[in-house]
Amino acid sequence: MDRIDYTKGLPERFRPVVRLLDKYPQYHGRFTLVELGAPSRTHIPRYREHLDMLEALADEINWKYQSDGWKPIHFSIAHHDAQTVHAFLRMAPMCIVSSLHDGMNLMAKEYVAAQSGANGVLVLSEFAGAARELADALIINPYDTDRFAEDIRYGLEMDAGERRARMQRLTRQVEEHNIYRWAANFLLSLAAERATGIEPSANDNATTA
Numbered sequence: 001m002d003r004i005d006y007t008k009g010l011p012e013r014f015r016p017v018v019r020l021l022d023k024y025p026q027y028h029g030r031f032t033l034v035e036l037g038a039p040s041r042t043h044i045p046r047y048r049e050h051l052d053m054l055e056a057l058a059d060e061i062n063w064k065y066q067s068d069g070w071k072p073i074h075f076s077i078a079h080h081d082a083q084t085v086h087a088f089l090r091m092a093p094m095c096i097v098s099s100l101h102d103g104m105n106l107m108a109k110e111y112v113a114a115q116s117g118a119n120g121v122l123v124l125s126e127f128a129g130a131a132r133e134l135a136d137a138l139i140i141n142p143y144d145t146d147r148f149a150e151d152i153r154y155g156l157e158m159d160a161g162e163r164r165a166r167m168q169r170l171t172r173q174v175e176e177h178n179i180y181r182w183a184a185n186f187l188l189s190l191a192a193e194r195a196t197g198i199e200p201s202a203n204d205n206a207t208t209a
Contacts, residue, residue: 001036001038001080001085001088001089001107002035002036002037002038002107003037003038003040004037004038004039004040004047004050004051004054004077005040005041005047005050006050006100007099007100007101007102008098008099008100008102009098009099009100009125009142010035010037010054010098011053011054011057012098012100012142012143012145012148013033013035013096013098013142014033014054014057014058014061014073015145015148016145016148016149016152017031017033017061017072017073017149017152018061018064019145019146019148019149020149020152020153021065021072023149023153024153027153027156028065028067028070029067029070031072031156032070032071032072032073032074033072033073033074033096034074034076034088034092035058035073035074035075035076036076036078036080036084036085036088037051037054037075037076037077037078038077038078038079038080039051039077039078039079051077054075055075055077058073058075061073085110086110086114089110089111089114089115090114090115090116092111092120093119093120093121093156094120094121094122094123094152094155094156095107095108095111095120095121095122095123096123096152097111097122097123097124097125097128097130098123098125098140098142098148099125099127099128099142100125100127100142100143101127102125102127102128102129102130103129104128104129104130105124105125105128105129105130106130108122108124108128108130108134108137109130109134109174112134112167112170112171112173112174113171113174115167115171118163118164118167118168118171119160119163119164119167120163120167121138121155121156121158121163121166121167122134122136122137122138122166122167122170123137123138123140123151123152123155124137124138124139124140125139125140125141125142126139126140126141127141127142133173133177134170134173134174136166136167136169136170136173137166137170138151138154138155
């Protein structure tokens, strides 16, 4: 699930699917990437062009590999409600986050939170801020298509014990580093600044607010 934006690395997510299917034909008919894409800034021509390019790329890949009843990419362009997103996150055996630049990327954490059975695999871009916290994900460089495809394959074939252990550690990380802990750390940092005797300026207050 992504906002359709240049920073989300959607072409970089589609291309490893091609490499995976070319190199490992046993995944024909078995592997499907479901992309729930929320249109963004469609009044800007470059964003409309980006969306058109993504649709054309998905169609090209599907025409090349699809067979009766199966295609490798399902690209659903719509504003999906929270219940739909959660349902997909809960049932997906793998979540791929291929951001080229992201301050955090909450989708990675939402996927972990949705995996109550601890059976999922998170593939996470090193360029997403969440990668600093979620070290038990498979950390990828979205520009390295070959390595990206290999990490997808590794995640698909991962031993059940390793998969559960990784997801259990990811779950603990997400549970412990929640919004309450973030807020507490933020307020403690503010208090520490105040204790040094440095008074924030009016501009600082405006920025903080």
